[in-house]
Amino acid sequence: MPHAKAKPAINTRIQARNKELILEAALEVFSVSGFRGATVDQIAARADMSKPNLLYYFRRKEDIYVALLEHTLSDWLEPLRALDPAGDPLAELSRYITAKMQMSEANPMASRLFANEILHGAPMIEKFLKGPLKQLVAEKAEVIRFWMANGKLAHADPYHLIFAIWAVTQHYADFSVQVEAVLGRRENGRSAQKAVLDILLRGLRPRQP
Amino acid sequence: MPHAKAKPAINTRIQARNKELILEAALEVFSVSGFRGATVDQIAARADMSKPNLLYYFRRKEDIYVALLEHTLSDWLEPLRALDPAGDPLAELSRYITAKMQMSEANPMASRLFANEILHGAPMIEKFLKGPLKQLVAEKAEVIRFWMANGKLAHADPYHLIFAIWAVTQHYADFSVQVEAVLGRRENGRSAQKAVLDILLRGLRPRQP
């Protein structure tokens, strides 16, 4: 009998599909309960899978969590990356803020996942914060500073401006329970968007156009 | 022998002291790990107390958590309560923002405790959000609207303005890990305060003074 090859990667499609299902379920569970609050049981149940089967795809609970963070970290930065030095400053910032508000509305669970991770000291993504994120923000802060120096934008600290944009836009995802409790209703995405743009950008119009 | 009285409350001072110690330790642990992430062991260790002894003062872990939230909920609202309809609008808002920034800096752990509770759906303080908090915000939004109607403040949605103030000021406590990673240093309270006041209030100066 000719040498039987070591088993090749069969059913890669099923594997990919199941990994997707697990990550999807895990996002729902982790974003509600945090890393420690979530149990593998809950994730398995939501993914319609037995616990051992789930642990066949991801050996440890932590592996699912890390995969989930990595899976979305890059998307998260895309709108900031898109800030174009050659564009009109107010239009660029407006586009950025709108994109962040839409991300908060479309995927509040991802926002809460990150919020939770950072709130707890960012043990898993510390390197990302101090590396790629710091690097990108430095670059874009320079762009904003350049706009201000050229009189196209009123002066303000670029770093704190970026923090303010993050804080306000993510607030609607992370603290939606509070927002809805205070307003007494489910927040309307569009009206919040309009109000936020107004509050954050009005003060940035240059003095002498 | 005359009838011995049922034991009176002896050592109430020690009890009060120990409860204080426990709450102090619990704040540190819960604010880092959240309700589920925190263990009674950790809290007891940090309070220099045995676990059973701690559970003599608070029968269940949840009791400590609730006591902690109630213990600080009221303080949390004080600066907003102090917003004075008779005062100068920009000065009042400036004072409010500054007070919130100082609270974030002085007690980031309390801020994170609330952030965590709300992030996870606010199971313990839902009534507080829909009751006293909603009530107070409605009242103060009315004050802001009144200022705007009288031309003392540029127009903006009062509710979303309050949300923006909360979001930005609490960001420095809740996401301090990220802020410090991006800035590459520990944030200076005073410069952040100045920048935040500038970003949030500049757009609110009335058009025709």
Added chain:
DNA sequence: GTCTATAATATGATAGAC
């Protein structure tokens, strides 16, 4: 690849001596 059963551990909570 998927399951049942179970090991190994962590943790909330209690009993009972002192």
Added chain:
DNA sequence: GTCTATCATATTATAGAC
């Protein structure tokens, strides 16, 4: 009031049949 010892349970993770 405080301690040591321990129970009961929940949960991560693995073994091994199918």
